[in-house]
Amino acid sequence: MDLPTAATPIDPVTPEDAGTIVLALPKGRILAELGPLLERTGIRPADDFRDEDSRRLRFPTNHPALDVVRVRPFDVATFVAFGGAHLGICGADVLMEFDYPEIYAPLDLGLGRCRVSVAEPVAVAGADDAKRWSRVSVATKYPNIARRHFAARGVQAEVVHLNGAMELAPSLGLASLIVDLVQTGSTLKANGLVETEVIAPVTSRLIVNRTALKTRSEAIGAWLARFRAALAEPIA
Numbered sequence: 001m002d003l004p005t006a007a008t009p010i011d012p013v014t015p016e017d018a019g020t021i022v023l024a025l026p027k028g029r030i031l032a033e034l035g036p037l038l039e040r041t042g043i044r045p046a047d048d049f050r051d052e053d054s055r056r057l058r059f060p061t062n063h064p065a066l067d068v069v070r071v072r073p074f075d076v077a078t079f080v081a082f083g084g085a086h087l088g089i090c091g092a093d094v095l096m097e098f099d100y101p102e103i104y105a106p107l108d109l110g111l112g113r114c115r116v117s118v119a120e121p122v123a124v125a126g127a128d129d130a131k132r133w134s135r136v137s138v139a140t141k142y143p144n145i146a147r148r149h150f151a152a153r154g155v156q157a158e159v160v161h162l163n164g165a166m167e168l169a170p171s172l173g174l175a176s177l178i179v180d181l182v183q184t185g186s187t188l189k190a191n192g193l194v195e196t197e198v199i200a201p202v203t204s205r206l207i208v209n210r211t212a213l214k215t216r217s218e219a220i221g222a223w224l225a226r227f228r229a230a231l232a233e234p235i236a
């Protein structure tokens with residue numbers, strides 16, 4: 001049996017779901033920032049949606065034809081790419097990492113503003129000439145971004161894939177550099193690291209499954225219009 005891939009998405013619409021649009025939202029810091037925008041868009045998920053202790057993952061909203069699912073930020077893009085959710089909200093970092101062709105990202109929500117950067121120990125920064133490297137070891141949660149970034153300058157990156165606490169890697173001998181998100185820079189500073197290069201700026205995006213955009217164009221078009229209008233509204 002052929003397993004579904006993102007390129008051959010399974011049909012997300014089961015009979016009892018027919019007509020329901022599914023919006024994937026990320027748990028954590030983006031969700032915390034999203035409240036006012038969702039409010040302006042007129043989306044009010046069921047009361048237990050914001051209850052971190054709730055074991056429910058799929059929630060109805062005040063719109064009978066819209067459900068939201070609450071997933072890990074890194075998984076939002078995968079749920080949307082495979083057609084499990086029609087719409088989603090996730091950081092540009094996640095989109096860059098997976099680079100799913102099935103995803104269209106029409107709206108920059110201006111939230112979760114940070115950057116993906118290279119950082120290294122303060123003690124060695126500036127001491128060696130990065131232009132002469134042919135290989136580097138990099139600890140990161142973003143193996144594809146890191147490999148692409150270094151490959152573009154002819155440097156082979158040996159990646160140590162971590163899911164958090166990358167900042168510990170250089171001092172504990174796992175890698176010489178890290179590629180991670182930076183906002184204020186305080187996490188780097190607290191761990192004796194310095195940002196040496198910005199790979200890309202990051203904000204959160206509204207994303208859409210391209211197939212769903214064609215097959216459910218009316219409903220999805222209406223949600224995109226609502227998000228656009230909400231973004232254009234002056235914030236009180």
Ligand SMILES: Nc1ncnc2c1ncn2[C@@H]1O[C@H](COP(=O)(O)OP(=O)(O)OP(=O)(O)O)[C@@H](O)[C@H]1O
Pocket residue numbers: 026027028029030072073074090091092093094112113114163181182183184202203204
């Ligand atoms: N320091 C930051 N400042 C601003 N935005 C950030 C920052 N860190 C992360 N983000 C944005 O928020 C998204 C989610 O980050 P968050 O830290 O909530 O989740 P996570 O740690 O990746 O999730 P998990 O708990 O599943 O590991 C990131 O993909 C990025 O777009």
Ligand SMILES: O=P(O)(O)OC[C@H]1O[C@H](OP(=O)(O)OP(=O)(O)O)[C@H](O)[C@@H]1O
Pocket residue numbers: 029164165180181182183184185186187188
């Ligand atoms: O530049 P700063 O303002 O210090 O922000 C950067 C930190 O924010 C993110 O971690 P987060 O707080 O999300 O924790 P995590 O490691 O659990 O993802 C990121 O992975 C950095 O560690």
